[in-house]
Amino acid sequence: MPDYTSSEMMTVAASRALRPTDVCFVGIGQPSAACNLARLTHAPEITLIYESGTIATKPNVLPLSIGDGELCETALTTVSVPEMFRYWLQGGRITVGFLGGAQIDKYANLNTTVVGPYDKPKVRLPGGGGAPEIATSCGEIFIIMAQGKRGFVDKLDFVTSLGHGSGGDERERLGVRTKGPTKLITDLCIFEPDPETREMTVTSIHPGVSRDQIDDNTGWKVAYAAKVAETPPPTAIELEALRALYARTKKAHGDQA
Amino acid sequence: MSELMSLSDAVAATVRDGDTVAMEGFTHLIPMAAGHEVIRQRRKDLTLIRMTPDIIYDQLVGMGCASKLVFSWAGNPGVGSLHRLRDAIENAWPNPVTYLEHSHAAMANAYEAGAAWLPCAIFRGYIGADLPKVNPTIKHIDCPFTGEKLAAIPSIRPDVAVIHAQKADRAGNVFLEGIVGVQKQVVLAAKRALVTVEEVVEDFGPRSLNATILPSWTVTAIAHVPGGAHPSYAQGYYTRDNAYYKAWDAIARDRDGFLSWMKTNVLDSGPQAFETQRQRLAAGAGR
Numbered sequence: 001m002p003d004y005t006s007s008e009m010m011t012v013a014a015s016r017a018l019r020p021t022d023v024c025f026v027g028i029g030q031p032s033a034a035c036n037l038a039r040l041t042h043a044p045e046i047t048l049i050y051e052s053g054t055i056a057t058k059p060n061v062l063p064l065s066i067g068d069g070e071l072c073e074t075a076l077t078t079v080s081v082p083e084m085f086r087y088w089l090q091g092g093r094i095t096v097g098f099l100g101g102a103q104i105d106k107y108a109n110l111n112t113t114v115v116g117p118y119d120k121p122k123v124r125l126p127g128g129g130g131a132p133e134i135a136t137s138c139g140e141i142f143i144i145m146a147q148g149k150r151g152f153v154d155k156l157d158f159v160t161s162l163g164h165g166s167g168g169d170e171r172e173r174l175g176v177r178t179k180g181p182t183k184l185i186t187d188l189c190i191f192e193p194d195p196e197t198r199e200m201t202v203t204s205i206h207p208g209v210s211r212d213q214i215d216d217n218t219g220w221k222v223a224y225a226a227k228v229a230e231t232p233p234p235t236a237i238e239l240e241a242l243r244a245l246y247a248r249t250k251k252a253h254g255d256q257a
Numbered sequence: 258m259s260e261l262m263s264l265s266d267a268v269a270a271t272v273r274d275g276d277t278v279a280m281e282g283f284t285h286l287i288p289m290a291a292g293h294e295v296i297r298q299r300r301k302d303l304t305l306i307r308m309t310p311d312i313i314y315d316q317l318v319g320m321g322c323a324s325k326l327v328f329s330w331a332g333n334p335g336v337g338s339l340h341r342l343r344d345a346i347e348n349a350w351p352n353p354v355t356y357l358e359h360s361h362a363a364m365a366n367a368y369e370a371g372a373a374w375l376p377c378a379i380f381r382g383y384i385g386a387d388l389p390k391v392n393p394t395i396k397h398i399d400c401p402f403t404g405e406k407l408a409a410i411p412s413i414r415p416d417v418a419v420i421h422a423q424k425a426d427r428a429g430n431v432f433l434e435g436i437v438g439v440q441k442q443v444v445l446a447a448k449r450a451l452v453t454v455e456e457v458v459e460d461f462g463p464r465s466l467n468a469t470i471l472p473s474w475t476v477t478a479i480a481h482v483p484g485g486a487h488p489s490y491a492q493g494y495y496t497r498d499n500a501y502y503k504a505w506d507a508i509a510r511d512r513d514g515f516l517s518w519m520k521t522n523v524l525d526s527g528p529q530a531f532e533t534q535r536q537r538l539a540a541g542a543g544r
Contacts, residue, residue: 065497065502066284069496071436080439081308084365086362128358160386174385
């Protein structure tokens with residue numbers, strides 16, 4: 001048995017995708033953990049931005065909400081929400097946007113709005129928030145999502161944010177000049193878009209995971225790259241930093257969970 | 258000129274049945290105490306606008322104050338669903354509630370357009386997304402100079418803006434800092450504005466030359482309600498009550514449990530309850 005969980009592997013793999021020079025638009029939850037882990041390990045210079053307006057924030061604990069006081073207190077500066085979305089996001093100042101979702105399809109379009117018909121929802125989800133414009137305005141998009149048949153579906157009930165649309169050059173045809181989803185990091189593997197079809201294709205499999213496991217947890221027929229790597233397991237340094245971050249967070253939020 | 262009054266008088270003076278009301282505060286400075294007073298005064302048929310409805314609208318919707326919602330992200334941050342809001346949308350309890358859904362960028366642009374007294378907001382948005390298919394107020398225009406297709410939505414011009422801020426001075430000016438969200442925009446976009454504050458001071462004293470200040474003549478009513486943003490927070494005064502957000506999940510899940518909680522903690526209570534919460538959480542903010 002490895003000395004780490006599949007969820008830890010996912011967060012570590014996501015953090016490695018970030019570069020020290022990135023300016024990253026961070027979402028709450030797994031993306032926030034991955035981005036702060038990157039900052040605490042290999043990318044101390046990374047600029048983290050939360051949609052509440054906090055720029056270059058360095059939280060000591062993970063925020064529960066997108067606008068915790070911790071984010072503002074440790075930020076270089078805090079701007080208004082219209083300024084955040086107009087000047088910084090729409091203005092093209094963000095290199096990477098980090099997103100998650102309830103449902104994803106093979107072109108990395110995401111649904112966080114509704115399961116079932118929009119007018120008669122089976123499950124009403126929170127909605128898009130910043131995602132529709134994050135998906136098209138950031139230089140590229142990383143997606144982090146635990147893999148399973150309920151979330152990895154053949155057809156989305158609702159397209160909250162654009163990935164590669166129906167594949168090929170659809171983003172370009174819609175007038176979008178950014179790359180869109182370039183990495184999808186799950187608890188089993190890493191997908192990257194095929195250069196031609198833009199279908200998300202497995203390029204790296206986490207240690208101890210089989211192709212059958214990936215296929216069984218995906219609602220479409222999974223494509224594998226010609227050369228598939230094995231994801232290096234989390235290092236002691238990465239695990240220690242991540243666990244300490246979670247421990248500090250739990251203490252700060254008075255969490256019994 | 259703004260007028261300093263009690264919370265109940267301030268709500269009575271600004272919020273009427275059938276109004277379009279925007280209670281703003283982006284996770285910080287959420288005007289919770291004002292929301293409770295609107296519930297106690299049994300306002301009806303409100304159109305409630307807010308980027309992130311949060312617990313404040315879960316309570317207003319669950320108590321039957323709203324007939325329409327406009328929002329861009331409806332959840333309990335870091336916790337899960339807003340159960341009262343979902344029950345209203347999915348099961349029409351306690352009354353049917355219609356809604357218009359946007360993205361954050363759209364609403365932030367619409368508030369700014371409202372403050373600028375423009376009829377609409379124009380931005381690069383909703384590309385390849387399904388919301389324009391289900392929200393008829395999302396349209397597109399071609400830029401007259403470049404031909405680029407851009408999203409357009411109506412500006413937000415509410416009857417009433419409701420916000421919470423750190424300070425008011427004796428002259429009725431309002432000071433806020435930290436995560437300032439869309440509060441300045443919503444006040445300038447609205448016909449009337451109600452502001453609750455942590456403290457009333459003689460003078461704001463030393464401050465940044467570019468501090469966010471709403472001059473007295475942009476505000477209708479000010480009420481002094483220490484702790485009025487609880488369970489959200491007021492930077493420099495008290496921290497966010499994360500445990501309360503988590504506990505809300507169980508309270509709001511069940512209709513009867515919710516109603517009995519609201520009776521004890523809202524209908525039979527008053528603004529002084531917020532002061533108690535403030536004292537409990539002030540230590541975390543070093544006060």
